Amino acid sequence: MADTYKSILERMKEKFSELSGFQVNETSDIGIRMRVLAGEIFSALTNLEWLKRQIFPQTAENFQLDLHAQQRGLTRKKSTKSTGTLKFTRTSPLDYDIIIPQNTTCIAHNCEGIFNQPLYFKTTQEATLKAGQLEVSVSAESQDSGAKMNTAPKTITVMSDPPAGISAVINLKEFTGGTDAEDDSQLRARLLQSYKNIPNGTNCAFYKNIALKHEGIHSVSVLPRERGRGTVDIYIAAQGSVPNPEIVQAIQKEITDLREINVDVQVHTATLLSLTLTVEIEIKPDYTFSEVKEACESAIKGYFYSLKIGEDVRLCAVGNVIFSVNGVHNYSFSGGLSHDKSIDKKQLAVLKSVSIILK
16 A cells, blocks of 8 residues: 555645645644544555455455355365374283273374474274274374374374273374365465356366365366266365265265266265375585475475375476475485376375485
């Protein structure tokens, strides 16, 4: 905004001097009134500028952006919890059953959340370790929501309140499905896309919009006639993972109720294509390898985390996020992915592992 409080006040003083022939005394009654009035005018102009930004979805923010989205039948996605399986074990069998209560809490080690707080996970059902057996697997979910709750295999190994008779716990597979709440930029992109591709009840945009409005869904690929005429196949993915079966079932049910007559629509999870990457880096003076290495790993994971179904992996894009890390002087790819990777419309590229080596 061009006008500031000072510029408004100066213009008022100049106009007063022009019309009256006298300079304004700062301590006079008129001088005080001018400062008060200039402040109110500046406040009104500031509010007007804010209002102008909220009129259009391209510049609206927060609640006002939510209102624009609601006009298109869209709502901001909330954060979701990660889910997986915990295995509870003993070192020797017993001759009686052990009950593992629902909401048994476990903690991820070597994996800390924001403000260095540990990550908590809890079982979602009661389970029984049968007499004579050494292990039992139980479905579990994160206590909090967000992408930070997606944990690697073998990181959940601490029981907050161990059930009597249970020796250890571990997650043999990663916990996935945790997503952050949709921010303004993500909601705005989805909103503007809805203006470009108007759903008419029969086109790809119609099916895509239905799937994308569900919590935890990051990308959707719609393939008409994949199984012949009168068929539509929909592939869905979360950020860097596949969604929970419950979400797939919910989307399938909604689409089945809304689909065209005599059209067979099936909802599938995307096929995960795991890729590995080894990068050699040169670091600038005054930087330590450990801090640059950690930042590079985080940047690369963030790039893969942002990929959508069918989106190709570009080494130049990976290199760009590496080079943007403070302390990186140069880099080269020395193992794993060595060229651009074309991704099928049913696939989602995910990062299996990344190794950062000092040149």
